[in-house]
Amino acid sequence: MTVRQRLWRGVPYLILVLSVLPIIVGYFWLVLSSFMTRTEGLLPVGNLTLKHWSFLLEPPFGRGYPSIWRVTLNTFLIAAFMTIVVVLVSALTGYALSRLNFPGRKGFLSLTLILHAFPSVTLLIGTFFVLRALNLYNTSLGVGLVMVGFEMPFGIWLMKGFFDGVSWDMERAALIDGASRLQVWWQVILPTIKPGIAALAIFAFISGWNAWLIPKTFTIGAGQQATLSVYLQNFQGETVAVDWGSVTAVGLFQLIPVAIFFIFTQDLLLNIYSGGAKGGA
Amino acid sequence: MSVSNRRERGGVPSLSLREPFEQPSSIGAWLHSRRAAWAFMSPAVLLITLFFFIPVIVLLVLSLSDLKSANFGTFQWWLPTNWSLDNYSKIIGDRFISKFLGNTLFYVLTTLAIFNFGSALLIALITTHINRRAGFFFRLLWLLPRLTPSVVYILMWRRIAARAPHGILNQFLTLAGLGGGDNLLQTMPWVFVIIVNGLIGASFGLVIFTSAIEAIPRDYLTASKVDGASTLQTIRHVIVPMIRWPILFVLTFQTLSLLTSFEQILLLTGGGPGLFRTEVWALRAYHLALSTESGNTQWGYGAAWAVILVIIGVAAATIYMRVFKFDELVEEPKIDLI
Numbered sequence: 001m002t003v004r005q006r007l008w009r010g011v012p013y014l015i016l017v018l019s020v021l022p023i024i025v026g027y028f029w030l031v032l033s034s035f036m037t038r039t040e041g042l043l044p045v046g047n048l049t050l051k052h053w054s055f056l057l058e059p060p061f062g063r064g065y066p067s068i069w070r071v072t073l074n075t076f077l078i079a080a081f082m083t084i085v086v087v088l089v090s091a092l093t094g095y096a097l098s099r100l101n102f103p104g105r106k107g108f109l110s111l112t113l114i115l116h117a118f119p120s121v122t123l124l125i126g127t128f129f130v131l132r133a134l135n136l137y138n139t140s141l142g143v144g145l146v147m148v149g150f151e152m153p154f155g156i157w158l159m160k161g162f163f164d165g166v167s168w169d170m171e172r173a174a175l176i177d178g179a180s181r182l183q184v185w186w187q188v189i190l191p192t193i194k195p196g197i198a199a200l201a202i203f204a205f206i207s208g209w210n211a212w213l214i215p216k217t218f219t220i221g222a223g224q225q226a227t228l229s230v231y232l233q234n235f236q237g238e239t240v241a242v243d244w245g246s247v248t249a250v251g252l253f254q255l256i257p258v259a260i261f262f263i264f265t266q267d268l269l270l271n272i273y274s275g276g277a278k279g280g281a
Numbered sequence: 282m283s284v285s286n287r288r289e290r291g292g293v294p295s296l297s298l299r300e301p302f303e304q305p306s307s308i309g310a311w312l313h314s315r316r317a318a319w320a321f322m323s324p325a326v327l328l329i330t331l332f333f334f335i336p337v338i339v340l341l342v343l344s345l346s347d348l349k350s351a352n353f354g355t356f357q358w359w360l361p362t363n364w365s366l367d368n369y370s371k372i373i374g375d376r377f378i379s380k381f382l383g384n385t386l387f388y389v390l391t392t393l394a395i396f397n398f399g400s401a402l403l404i405a406l407i408t409t410h411i412n413r414r415a416g417f418f419f420r421l422l423w424l425l426p427r428l429t430p431s432v433v434y435i436l437m438w439r440r441i442a443a444r445a446p447h448g449i450l451n452q453f454l455t456l457a458g459l460g461g462g463d464n465l466l467q468t469m470p471w472v473f474v475i476i477v478n479g480l481i482g483a484s485f486g487l488v489i490f491t492s493a494i495e496a497i498p499r500d501y502l503t504a505s506k507v508d509g510a511s512t513l514q515t516i517r518h519v520i521v522p523m524i525r526w527p528i529l530f531v532l533t534f535q536t537l538s539l540l541t542s543f544e545q546i547l548l549l550t551g552g553g554p555g556l557f558r559t560e561v562w563a564l565r566a567y568h569l570a571l572s573t574e575s576g577n578t579q580w581g582y583g584a585a586w587a588v589i590l591v592i593i594g595v596a597a598a599t600i601y602m603r604v605f606k607f608d609e610l611v612e613e614p615k616i617d618l619i
Contacts, residue, residue: 012407013415019404020422022480025449026437027425033440041452089324096321103315108322110602115333117534117598119541122563122590125343125570125583126336134331149332152325181317210430213544217571229432233548236436244440244447251433258428266421269428270488 034249052245066224075227079208081144086155086204094159095185115153140225143215162196199268228254343584344368350578368585385562389539396479397535401486409494426480435548438477442466470550470559478545486531493527537597541590
């Protein structure tokens with residue numbers, strides 16, 4: 001192989017590396033900044049320090065802010081609530097759409113597909129009034145329910161796909177033996193689609209954990225019901241001189257569960273996001 | 282007709298309403314089967330009613346009223362006597378309407394062309410033509426912007442664009458003797474708005490194109506090579522024609538998604554700098570009706586801006602469903618009558 005050919009073979013890799021450079025640089029700076037006194041560009045100024053991580057022990061941005069653990073608990077509860085409800089309701093509905101014949105089934109399925117393509121973010125103004133009417137404005141439950149509702153069409157579609165792929169022999173045997181539909185669903189079918197459930201659960205958890213727009217819109221400020229994203233964002237806006245060190249440390253802290261999924265469920269992630277992604281442009 | 286009968290016919294257990302089948306023997310059994318269906322369906326029906334149907338209706342009604350923070354609590358926006366189309370004529374007469382329209386078109390088309398479609402296809406082509414593991418690795422890295430919490434992701438970009446000496450890009454520009462070290466979000470906001478959104482959006486097309494390209498039978502590519510086609514010719518004349526449906530799907534889906542997305546713009550520039558420099562249609566609706574900073578919230582007027590996006594959204598989603606033959610996915614269930 002000539003030198004010229006070798007250079008040509010390098011071009012695709014060069015494009016790939018350049019294309020992922022911003023995000024790599026961003027992550028590099030995030031880590032650097034949280035452990036250094038100060039940074040200028042990508043250069044550290046001062047010494048290695050752990051002081052930016054003191055937020056783990058005391059409220060980071062002064063009094064009046066809730067402690068990080070309170071906020072982390074809120075975020076976790078919202079994400080966990082969302083995961084459980086989305087998986088449960090999608091699995092129920094997906095099963096019915098895949099296996100039962102009832103009036104309105106076809107219409108509901110088309111509706112699910114339309115809603116899946118429909119940008120739910122345009123309904124935020126209407127949702128605001130629904131939450132107020134239900135007395136759920138400025139509550140974690142309200143935030144969780146809205147996110148569950150918006151995630152529903154995708155979840156149903158995904159779950160129906162998984163149920164369609166399950167052979168119905170076992171199910172038929174169980175039904176003939178006198179099991180009820182609900183028993184069949186829970187004891188026979190759900191165990192066979194565990195990978196699908198895992199995929200939807202991971203997707204729902206990450207979107208609940210990361211969410212900013214919906215918690216920000218339906219809660220007031222960074223109070224006791226704040227989530228990590230709202231907390232972190234509030235922090236950047238309010239103080240005149242942003243304490244970049246603490247902000248990056250809190251940001252890294254928020255990234256921990258996402259990083260775990262990123263490292264351990266790579267195949268699953270690439271699969272989910274082919275069907276699941278529609279938000280965020 | 283029994284279940285086993287159906288199996289004998291095709292091997293594939295596909296049953297449809299179009300086939301004749303026995304009606305359940307008693308009314309009790311019929312009711313029973315419906316009850317099961319509703320037990321399974323009711324949670325989803327409730328959620329979709331609460332968070333899709335009612336909001337759409339509320340939004341429509343609001344857009345006909347003049348509800349704002351000044352008359353909130355006293356104004357009966359739900360009474361038809363208080364309805365009019367004033368908000369819509371107000372939109373048409375808005376001093377900045379051409380600005381918002383122009384911004385939206387520019388943002389959607391540029392981001393779509395360069396990233397959500399362009400980069401997605403390019404990266405999909407490259408990562409399917411290099412070493413498999415390396416390809417997988419780079420695709421995974423491309424997922425990072427989407428997986429990163431948006432607040433943290435925007436935090437990184439703010440730092441990348443910040444003024445000297447803090448800004449990362451400015452550090453390199455200064456070293457090279459270029460640029461005055463100003464905050465780049467002030468001097469070139471659109472560049473960042475487009476890159477920031479594009480890097481998130483491209484992963485959607487990337488994953489879909491990748492699986493489409495990998496599904497092309499190897500023989501076709503080999504045949505093309507044997508015939509002496511160069512890599513570029515193979516891409517142009519074999520690969521792209523074979524993935525035209527995924528391409529159409531990504532283009533339409535991402536157009537709608539970009540048209541209604543504003544979270545990253547809100548975080549990055551807030552629609553600025555200055556007066557509406559990067560304010561897109563969806564962000565305008567949000568600012569009018571849901572932003573608490575201004576103190577003068579106009580739910581009615583903001584809702585009218587949102588209704589226009591909802592109409593486009595419903596129309597587009599319905600059309601995709603027909604174009605992409607979603608109807609075929611709506612086949613009859615496999616077993617019901619036992």
